[in-house]
Amino acid sequence: MTTATDVPVRRRGVLRAVLATARGRITAGFLLLLFACCLLAPVIAPADPLHQNLQEILRTPSGAHWLGTDSLGRDVLSRLLYGGRSSIVGILEGVAAQLVVAVPLGVATGYLGGRFDRFVMRLADIVMSVPVIVILLAILAIFDHSIAAAMITLGVLGASGMMRIIRGTAMTVRQELYVSAAELLGLSRTQIIFRHILPRCRGVIIVQTSLFAALAIGIQTGLTFLGLGPPPPAATWGGMVNEAATTLSTQPWLLAPSGGLIALTVLALGVLGDTVRDVTAQNHTSSGGLRVKPARRRPDVAQAPVPEGTALLSVRDLSVSFLTPRGEVEVLTGVGFDLDAGQTLGLVGESGSGKSVTARAVLGLLEANGAVTGGSVIFDGRDLTRATRRQLAALRGTRIALISQEPMVALDPSFRIGSQLSEIVRSHARLSREAARRRVLELMEMVELPDPEEMAKRYPFQISGGMAQRVAIAAALAGSPDLLIADEPTTALDVTVQADVLALLRRLQRETGMAVLLVTHDWGVVADICTHVAVMYAGQVVEQAPVEQVFGAPAHPYTAALMASSPEKAPRRTPIDAIAGAVPPPGAHPDGCRFRDRCALSAAECADDDIPLVRLNEERVSRCIRTELLQAQP
Amino acid sequence: MGRLIFHRAAMSIPLLLIVSLIIFGLEAIVPGDAASTILGQNATPQSVAALRGQLGLNDPWVVRFGHWLGGALHGDLGTSIISGVDVTSSLNGRLAVTLSLLVPTILLSAVAGVALGFASAVRGGALGRFIDVVSLFGFALPSFWVALILVGFFAVHLNLLPATGYQDLAASPAGWLKSIILPVLALSLQGITYVAKQTRDTVMEVLETDYVKFLRANGVPERSVRYRHVLRNAAIPVVTSLGLVSVGMLSGAVFIENVFVLPGLGSLATQATLDHDIPVILGVGVFFTLCVIAINLLIDFAYGLLNPKVRVS
Ligand code: SF4
Numbered sequence: 001m002t003t004a005t006d007v008p009v010r011r012r013g014v015l016r017a018v019l020a021t022a023r024g025r026i027t028a029g030f031l032l033l034l035f036a037c038c039l040l041a042p043v044i045a046p047a048d049p050l051h052q053n054l055q056e057i058l059r060t061p062s063g064a065h066w067l068g069t070d071s072l073g074r075d076v077l078s079r080l081l082y083g084g085r086s087s088i089v090g091i092l093e094g095v096a097a098q099l100v101v102a103v104p105l106g107v108a109t110g111y112l113g114g115r116f117d118r119f120v121m122r123l124a125d126i127v128m129s130v131p132v133i134v135i136l137l138a139i140l141a142i143f144d145h146s147i148a149a150a151m152i153t154l155g156v157l158g159a160s161g162m163m164r165i166i167r168g169t170a171m172t173v174r175q176e177l178y179v180s181a182a183e184l185l186g187l188s189r190t191q192i193i194f195r196h197i198l199p200r201c202r203g204v205i206i207v208q209t210s211l212f213a214a215l216a217i218g219i220q221t222g223l224t225f226l227g228l229g230p231p232p233p234a235a236t237w238g239g240m241v242n243e244a245a246t247t248l249s250t251q252p253w254l255l256a257p258s259g260g261l262i263a264l265t266v267l268a269l270g271v272l273g274d275t276v277r278d279v280t281a282q283n284h285t286s287s288g289g290l291r292v293k294p295a296r297r298r299p300d301v302a303q304a305p306v307p308e309g310t311a312l313l314s315v316r317d318l319s320v321s322f323l324t325p326r327g328e329v330e331v332l333t334g335v336g337f338d339l340d341a342g343q344t345l346g347l348v349g350e351s352g353s354g355k356s357v358t359a360r361a362v363l364g365l366l367e368a369n370g371a372v373t374g375g376s377v378i379f380d381g382r383d384l385t386r387a388t389r390r391q392l393a394a395l396r397g398t399r400i401a402l403i404s405q406e407p408m409v410a411l412d413p414s415f416r417i418g419s420q421l422s423e424i425v426r427s428h429a430r431l432s433r434e435a436a437r438r439r440v441l442e443l444m445e446m447v448e449l450p451d452p453e454e455m456a457k458r459y460p461f462q463i464s465g466g467m468a469q470r471v472a473i474a475a476a477l478a479g480s481p482d483l484l485i486a487d488e489p490t491t492a493l494d495v496t497v498q499a500d501v502l503a504l505l506r507r508l509q510r511e512t513g514m515a516v517l518l519v520t521h522d523w524g525v526v527a528d529i530c531t532h533v534a535v536m537y538a539g540q541v542v543e544q545a546p547v548e549q550v551f552g553a554p555a556h557p558y559t560a561a562l563m564a565s566s567p568e569k570a571p572r573r574t575p576i577d578a579i580a581g582a583v584p585p586p587g588a589h590p591d592g593c594r595f596r597d598r599c600a601l602s603a604a605e606c607a608d609d610d611i612p613l614v615r616l617n618e619e620r621v622s623r624c625i626r627t628e629l630l631q632a633q634p
Numbered sequence: 635m636g637r638l639i640f641h642r643a644a645m646s647i648p649l650l651l652i653v654s655l656i657i658f659g660l661e662a663i664v665p666g667d668a669a670s671t672i673l674g675q676n677a678t679p680q681s682v683a684a685l686r687g688q689l690g691l692n693d694p695w696v697v698r699f700g701h702w703l704g705g706a707l708h709g710d711l712g713t714s715i716i717s718g719v720d721v722t723s724s725l726n727g728r729l730a731v732t733l734s735l736l737v738p739t740i741l742l743s744a745v746a747g748v749a750l751g752f753a754s755a756v757r758g759g760a761l762g763r764f765i766d767v768v769s770l771f772g773f774a775l776p777s778f779w780v781a782l783i784l785v786g787f788f789a790v791h792l793n794l795l796p797a798t799g800y801q802d803l804a805a806s807p808a809g810w811l812k813s814i815i816l817p818v819l820a821l822s823l824q825g826i827t828y829v830a831k832q833t834r835d836t837v838m839e840v841l842e843t844d845y846v847k848f849l850r851a852n853g854v855p856e857r858s859v860r861y862r863h864v865l866r867n868a869a870i871p872v873v874t875s876l877g878l879v880s881v882g883m884l885s886g887a888v889f890i891e892n893v894f895v896l897p898g899l900g901s902l903a904t905q906a907t908l909d910h911d912i913p914v915i916l917g918v919g920v921f922f923t924l925c926v927i928a929i930n931l932l933i934d935f936a937y938g939l940l941n942p943k944v945r946v947s
Binding site: 127137143214218219226241244263365404409410415478 | 645648653656657770774775779782783785790843846854855856858862863867888892900903907908909922923925940941946
């Protein structure tokens with residue numbers, strides 16, 4: 001729960017977090033140094049920026065002139081320092097104008113909403129399209145080459161971006177519970193704005209300000225480059241580039257200090273903005289730039305001997321790691337189970353148990369930052385973890401197919417349903433367009449889609465979730481796979497539709513004889529369709545057994561607890577009513593039994609060692625050393 | 635689709651009004667006007683007053699704005715207070731130059747940016763990091779400075795291309811091409827790198843979507859996944875970013891035209907600024923705004939074509 005007292009902590013946090021990164025320290029340090037040097041130019045500059053010495057023109061850097069001299073023999077370093085003053089003043093004017101416009105308008109539109117909001121947003125939309133440069137030129141003409149007027153105008157016209165973001169934040173804050181609570185407590189609007197909304201926008205404001213400052217430097221130097229700023233002898237960065245241009249053929253070096261410093265300043269501001277954005281971003285998701293994989297096992301074409309056994313799919317000791325900002329984290333540890341043709345194995349567990357990762361690992365489709373680090377996935381006598389990309393690709397769709405959790409996002413939104421199905425059909429078999437079309441209609445009928453002809457012409461956003469899941473099933477069946485992996489196939493659907501889709505899956509399985517690996521957290525689904533169950537917890541399988549045995553009497557406290565937490569689905573009440581706590585995040589498991597902290601039966605011995613899988617009978621294993629206590633419960 | 639285009643077209647009227655109102659309004663509230671500008675500092679108060687009357691500057695500014703607007707609607711943007719030349723016709727003569735710079739730049743940014751961004755996203759590794767770094771430099775290096783470096787190398791040092799000047803496309807296609815290569819390159823740097831970065835980020839996002847996983851998992855060949863599905867879906871946000879960067883290029887064009895002494899709208903506007911020639915600046919404002927409107931319409935159109943949700947409704 002966020003409260004007002006959290007805010008100052010987070011506020012200091014932004015600065016500290018930025019300075020904790022190398023690029024944050026470098027860019028902030030550079031900008032501060034630049035700022036200080038320019039500010040102190042009258043004290044530290046080695047020479048008078050206007051002092052000419054026609055004896056020493058166009059010199060390259062030397063002890064006397066660190067950055068050389070220009071065409072009038074003036075000291076380049078001194079001119080840069082003095083020129084920086086006008087650039088910095090320009091940035092500050094622009095930034096101030098932007099803040100003065102964006103912050104109050106953003107807060108007001110977001111917090112008040114209504115007609116005022118609509119009007120301002122409409123106006124902001126239009127202002128976004130104004131060709132800013134012409135307005136700036138007009139301002140410079142009217143205000144007699146006043147860069148200050150131009151920068152203030154730039155700030156005002158450029159305020160809409162920041163305003164939009166602040167408005168968004170203000171709207172979120174307004175809707176959040178704690179503000180409604182604050183309103184009830186009698187806080188005034190001003191207090192809410194200053195205590196709740198503005199602190200939250202802090203990161204956004206810093207990001208936008210530094211990006212805007214980068215833009216402003218570009219424009220300010222551009223305008224002075226065009227000679228539209230303070231008249232000649234005065235030093236400006238853009239003006240120095242312009243002077244350098246006149247001696248381009250005789251002394252090209254002169255371009256370097258002025259242009260280079262502009263570029264460095266813009267670069268520092270841009271990178272600083274990005275850094276702040278990164279550290280304030282709420283979620284470091286996969287798009288966060290981490291693209292390196294943990295060491296993946298080499299594909300091994302000469303296959304290692306495959307262990308005996310007749311199962312269609314046999315997962316042995318499978319370990320998977322992900323590379324996260326905190327380092328490599330193991331999310332699956334020694335996962336194993338078997339699945340025969342015609343069987344349906346339910347992978348059951350809470351979210352975070354690793355069941356979906358297991359399913360994706362079987363397919364060889366882990367996220368870019370994940371990799372199999374150990375164990376094997378034997379499918380039809382071949383180890384898929386050692387298969388090459390090409391071998392895996394050849395299996396997909398024809399031998400192993402997938403339907404996923406969110407049917408609405410599983411279909412490509414840009415293509416018609418018929419075209420997607422037809423492409424999948426044609427990637428399995430060489431078919432003419434017409435033959436593919438017939439096969440598509442046949443598949444659509446098979447999954448009981450009404451009016452296939454019409455349905456094929458629709459886009460995914462034009463059909464319901466249940467329909468989309470049927471389309472996905474049709475796609476998966478297109479290659480007549482031997483194994484169907486279904487990742488929570490009904491979770492996202494309406495309750496009424498769930499039963500239909502399950503019935504469809506059951507029927508198709510009966511007709512085709514394929515094996516199904518079903519990921520679910522719903523015991524009702526398990527009871528409905530599965531023949532076997534593998535219960536997963538914190539990256540391990542903790543119990544595997546035929547479904548009747550599990551429902552008869554769970555042999556692991558976690559299985560029991562999981563069933564108890566969905567009482568209407570579980571056939572029998574078990575000792576633990578609900579599971580307190582949550583699955584420990586990967587890499588933070590307790591020693592010994594991973595379920596120890598939440599287990600009602602845990603004892604001292606549970607902490608001693610990793611708990612092995614205990615074989616209870618021919619078909620049943622459990623990762624608990626005190627199962628007999630559980631069996632003994634009434 | 636129709637509604638989207640209509641909405642954008644309807645927005646263009648207030649946009650044009652706002653641009654001209656800002657310029658007109660500011661000029662009206664600031665002391666010093668066209669009459670004293672024309673006559674210079676040595677003018678007598680009497681002659682200034684006479685010229686004011688002649689130019690209609692004694693009317694309230696609303697009246698003058700109405701007058702200007704009435705003319706503008708008929709394609710008459712007034713006359714330059716310096717040269718007395720008709721603004722509309724002098725702008726028309728220069729539009730081709732600016733378009734010769736803008737259109738190739740936008741096309742190059744789109745093609746090279748998408749190609750680089752896409753390649754770096756699907757290849758990853760070194761190319762990806764290279765794009766990340768280069769896009770930072772594309773953002774940081776001022777275009778006029780890049781232009782000067784290009785001139786220093788290709789024109790002064792290698793003597794391959796002209797340093798300045800413009801040749802008409804109709805008069806000499808080869809000369810035209812030579813005269814725009816360096817300006818287009820200098821102006822494209824920012825566009826290419828920006829589009830490349832946006833493409834890279836979008837493609838990486840699309841590669842992680844459920845539907846790409848679903849297509850792969852069910853046997854669609856990787857080539858089709860990438861070039862049909864990923865490219866198509868990534869195109870929608872990329873087109874939007876191309877629009878943004880194209881509008882931004884108008885500012886860059888002003889700087890670049892000055893570096894290369896191209897007789898386009900930007901260099902005209904710069905000269906007009908030095909001369910305090912407001913009617914010309916207003917005219918350039920109208921032309922630039924029309925460019926923005928055209929770019930936005932094209933982008934909306936492309937967006938509508940790419941996005942079935944817009945196309946179908
Ligand atoms: S090993 Fe101990 S802690 Fe773990 S499930 Fe069994 S009883 Fe509970």
